[in-house]
Amino acid sequence: MNRKLSAAARREENWGWIMVAPTIIGLGVLNIWPFIQTIYTSFCEHLGFGRYKFIGLGNYAEMLGNTEFWKATWNTIFFCILTVPVGVALALFVAILLNAKVKFKGGFRTLFFLPLVCAPAAVAMVWRWIFNGEYGILNQMLGQNIQWITNPRTAVIAVAIVSIWSSVGYDAVLLLAGLQNIPKTLYEANSIDGAGKIRQFFTITLPMVSPTMFSVLIMRLMASMKIYDLIYMMADETNPALTDMQSLMYLFYRSSFVAGERGYGSAIVVWTVGLILLVTLIQFWGQKKWVTYDI
Amino acid sequence: MKSMDSLHRSYAMAKFLTYFFLILGALIMVFPFAWMILTSSKTVAESLAVDPVVIFPAKWMLDNFKEAVASLPFGHLYWNTTLMVFFRVICAVLFSSMAGYAFAKLHFRGKNLLFGVVLIQMSLPSQIFIIPQYQMVAKMGMANTIFALVFPGLVSAFGVFFLRQTYMSIPDEVGEAAYLDGCNQWQTFYKVMFPLTGTSVAALTIFTAVFAYGDLMWPLVVNSDLKMMTLSSGLSTLKGQFTTNFPVLMAGSLLAMLPMIVLYLIFQRQFVEGIAGTGGK
Secondary structure, three states: OOOOOOOOHHHHHHHHHHHHHHHHHHHHHHHHHHHHHHHHHOOOOEEEOEEEEEEOHHHHHHHHOOOOHHHHHHHHHHHHHHHHHHHHHHHHHHHHHHHHOOOHHHHHHHHHHHHOOEEEEEEEHHHHHHHHHOOOOHHHEEEEEEEEOOOOOOOOHHHHHHHHHHHHHHHHHHHHHHHHHHOOOHHHHHHOOOOHHHHHHHHHHHHHHHHHHHHHHHHHHHHHOOHHHOOOOOOOOOOEEEEEEEEHHHHHHHHHHOOOHHHHHHHHHHHHHHHHHHHHHHHHHHHHHHOOOOO | OHHHHHHHHHHHHHHHHHHHHHHHHHHHHHHHHHHHHHHHOOOOOHHHHOOOOOOHHHHHHOHHHHHHHHOOHHHHHHHHHHHHHHHHHHHHHHHHHHHHHHHHOOOOOOOHHHHHHHHHHHOOOHHHHHHHHHHHHHOOOOOHHHHHHHHHHHHOOHHHHHHHHHHHHHHHHHHHHHHHHOOHHHHHHHHHHHHHHHHHHHHHHHHHHHHHHHHHHHHHHHHHHHHHHHHHHHHHHHHOOOOOOOOHHHHHHHHHHHHHHHHHHHHHHHHHHHHHHHOOO
């Protein structure tokens, strides 16, 4: 670039560089370099004490041939299938309720939002107790004897329930903002036509809120793909259902920091990020079919 | 046309159903908290009673809290968590405000490329950075320190992105007026523009604090010494110690949750707007 800069423009440019410098240096050291390192490490074997030996695709080969890894991939996807559609649908339902003329609206909102400010570790601890097979209150109320957390068939479902419980208020608040942006006149015009509430929901509410819903879906999907903390708290190393509930990020943690196989762990995290990218792209591609941007 | 009578009836029905589901939802949200509080005051025998279930403890007592504090250095955990949150918030607000302002208002070469770096970091899950970040901290000999807890939060790409939007919404004329009055770029930023971003800075503060407080993987990885843990990671060690003593586990959970819940109840509106308004991550 050979453009001559005036003195003032040059001063402005210097200030620009100075002011972004801490952030850019920080991101370089804390994120960009580690990102490159993680990708490189995924082709290496960890020899201990941070020393590595290049082994090519060895970790990936080991990973793809490992049933525990495929199980974790499936568990993660299954967890997303459980939490994303159900969670967002419930959140939309709550948002619609909160959008109605009700008393104590603020109080309800405060309650639904409460889990957001609680550490997931503490939330999961409470739910572990509620789900406890022998003494948990849930089984007492249902009159059942379900081993929620230790039975391979219910373990992921139990974690999904906790996850939905934790996030429904947050998603609802976001969707509520979307609902409040719908012009009232649309409904008024529509009700003169004599359209029922249910038809109104499908012809006005849903299309009008679909852009907000799309961003909530994407966000929830990304968060669910990364699920780790709830599973860390609810699964123990001695849990017989451990491999049936562990997610990719939990497997990453165990491989890298419990077993110390950082090369293998890096391969898992690279795979997970690739998978997140893939499902996000699919969502963006699929949105054309149902998200309405122009009314 | 429906008759007035049936309209009234369907309106009353809708109202009833709305309240019904809201109250049902509220009960489901409150129940785990209520059960935690009730259990935290029970004896082990009371908590394990099945037929019938004991709902209220015979005597409200603090023994379980004493036992939780005896097994976990809660004083240290509160202090470490406070310091971690404090430094992360300071760094996020300070560096993100500077960069957000520069990206929104200043012209400099390489701006788009550098902002691209911010966007890339934002869209990648933090776990992909963890192993190298941990190795850096370990190499510096800084594991088991407050610095280690703060480390990944020294800069916040999300904060930059968020505050850039805030600065973009301030008209250029505001900065130009200050500039013509003889302020240099730094003074324009610091004296004129930054004070206008109060709401957004509050939102970023709350968002950063809640996220740092809830984070589990990084503190577990980097600080293995119990006295250097955060509330989250410290609490997670309790589940191995007391596998069946649920009253103590619930007392510990309550102690870990309490500070943020109290802050939340005081600053409700700011919390909801802060976390939801930032659009999350």
